[in-house]
Amino acid sequence: MPDTFRELRVELGDRSYPILIGKGLLGSFDLTPYVSGRTVMIVTNTTVAPLYLEQARNSFPGCQVDEVILPDGEAFKNWETLNLIFDALLKNRHSRKTTLVALGGGVVGDMAGFAAACYQRGVDFIQIPTTLLSQVDSSVGGKTGINHPLGKNMVGAFHQPRSVLIDTDTLQTLPQREISAGLAEVIKYGLIREPDFLAWLEGAMASLTSLDSEALTEAIYRSCVCKADVVAQDEREEGLRAILNLGHTFGHAIETHAGYGNWLHGEAVGAGMVMAADLSKRLGFITDEDLRRVKSVIVSAGLPTGVPDDMTSDHFMNLMAVDKKNVNGQLRLILLRSLGDAEVTDRFSPDALADTLSAFCH
Numbered sequence: 385m386p387d388t389f390r391e392l393r394v395e396l397g398d399r400s401y402p403i404l405i406g407k408g409l410l411g412s413f414d415l416t417p418y419v420s421g422r423t424v425m426i427v428t429n430t431t432v433a434p435l436y437l438e439q440a441r442n443s444f445p446g447c448q449v450d451e452v453i454l455p456d457g458e459a460f461k462n463w464e465t466l467n468l469i470f471d472a473l474l475k476n477r478h479s480r481k482t483t484l485v486a487l488g489g490g491v492v493g494d495m496a497g498f499a500a501a502c503y504q505r506g507v508d509f510i511q512i513p514t515t516l517l518s519q520v521d522s523s524v525g526g527k528t529g530i531n532h533p534l535g536k537n538m539v540g541a542f543h544q545p546r547s548v549l550i551d552t553d554t555l556q557t558l559p560q561r562e563i564s565a566g567l568a569e570v571i572k573y574g575l576i577r578e579p580d581f582l583a584w585l586e587g588a589m590a591s592l593t594s595l596d597s598e599a600l601t602e603a604i605y606r607s608c609v610c611k612a613d614v615v616a617q618d619e620r621e622e623g624l625r626a627i628l629n630l631g632h633t634f635g636h637a638i639e640t641h642a643g644y645g646n647w648l649h650g651e652a653v654g655a656g657m658v659m660a661a662d663l664s665k666r667l668g669f670i671t672d673e674d675l676r677r678v679k680s681v682i683v684s685a686g687l688p689t690g691v692p693d694d695m696t697s698d699h700f701m702n703l704m705a706v707d708k709k710n711v712n713g714q715l716r717l718i719l720l721r722s723l724g725d726a727e728v729t730d731r732f733s734p735d736a737l738a739d740t741l742s743a744f745c746h
């Protein structure tokens with residue numbers, strides 16, 4: 385067992401769980417204390433399996449370890465792929481005491497978690513996130529699910545993992561574009577709640593994009609602390625948790641419009657956060673200088689600040705009409721009150737929103 389790793393907890397009463405962060409944990413950290421029976425089903429994909437599956441198996445000594453290897457990509461986050469997990473569980477006669485293990489990025493994590501929430505009405509699962517985005521965000525908090533062609537993450541469940549194991553070494557094989565995508569969610573924490581972290585990120589961005597291990601570990605740790613605290617206060621998004629959706633109302637519209645291809649989730653969220661900041665400025669919440677800072681940190685992370693060429697204001701309005709935060713048909717958005725302070729609100733003028741959309745759409 386490696387002796388240097390950082391640990392924090394998501395405090396949810398009897399469903400509390402640890403997040404373990406460090407180098408070289410995969411395969412050497414014994415995860416059997418988080419396995420209720422003796423069977424494990426590792427859910428991974430065609431890209432991650434050749435890189436990390438054998439190592440992951442070593443984290444479950446003494447267990448029967450089966451695997452299911454899914455096709456790779458956001459476009460496969462759907463019913464058909466989810467069914468492959470149930471097929472594998474039944475073919476291998478996994479019972480209610482089995483533990484699913486998500487080994488991969490957020491797509492694998494969301495699907496494995498949803499399968500765990502549903503299989504035989506609910507079994508345990510463990511998150512082993514291998515992308516920056518999944519290490520700082522999707523592996524923590526228990527949102528699981530799949531996409532629908534008409535809306536992102538529209539079918540799912542809240543189901544918390546038993547533990548989260550983050551091996552920061554896995555980031556060394558991640559393409560640069562995926563590092564940038566992960567940084568969008570990291571920046572999000574700075575913008576919604578952590579002004580000091582935002583300032584730190586502005587200074588550390590070059591180290592982060594060049595995969596400096598110390599800087600990445602710090603960013604992952606601080607992101608997980610922020611997410612764990614928000615989730616502990618509002619597990620089911622009845623209030624506060626919605627701030628984790630900064631940029632997502634616009635971003636999800638972009639992803640759905642793009643057919644869950646071309647645009648990565650983090651890229652869409654990056655552009656969406658600039659749009660949310662633009663609207664916040666039009667409403668007089670933040671200053672021109674604040675908006676400049678938001679754009680600048682997004683650009684420095686290698687993320688887009690514009691929207692797809694073929695997207696119109698009507699596309700946005702139609703896609704945002706099914707957003708899960710809406711109440712009685714009223715759009716609710718996460719806006720910035722200042723850099724480091726966000727709120728969910730339906731109190732914005734439709735004209736200001738229309739102005740933001742026209743400023744971004746062609």
Ligand SMILES: NC(=O)c1ccc[n+]([C@@H]2O[C@H](COP(=O)([O-])OP(=O)(O)OC[C@H]3O[C@@H](n4cnc5c(N)ncnc54)[C@H](O)[C@@H]3O)[C@@H](O)[C@H]2O)c1
Pocket residue numbers: 429431432435456457458461488489490491492494514515516517518521522523524525526527528537554555557558559562565566649650
């Ligand atoms: N549940 C939540 O709270 C939550 C939060 C944020 C995002 N999400 C969801 O997460 C998804 C995005 O996750 P993502 O950005 O991890 O994308 P992803 O899961 O598609 O992974 C990105 C790519 O990296 C590959 N990959 C994974 N690990 C690798 C490694 N170590 N080395 C090389 N390649 C590797 C994957 O196979 C994939 O091709 C979206 O579906 C989004 O909706 C969920």
Ligand SMILES: O=C(O)C(=O)C[C@@H](O)[C@H](O)[C@H](O)COP(=O)(O)O
Pocket residue numbers: 521525527536537569621625626628629632708
């Ligand atoms: O954990 C949350 O809560 C989030 O909103 C985190 C987001 O980064 C993530 O993309 C999440 O999947 C969005 O959830 P949704 O409910 O808006 O689909």
Ligand SMILES: [Zn+2]
Pocket residue numbers: 521569632649653
């Ligand atoms: Zn997100």
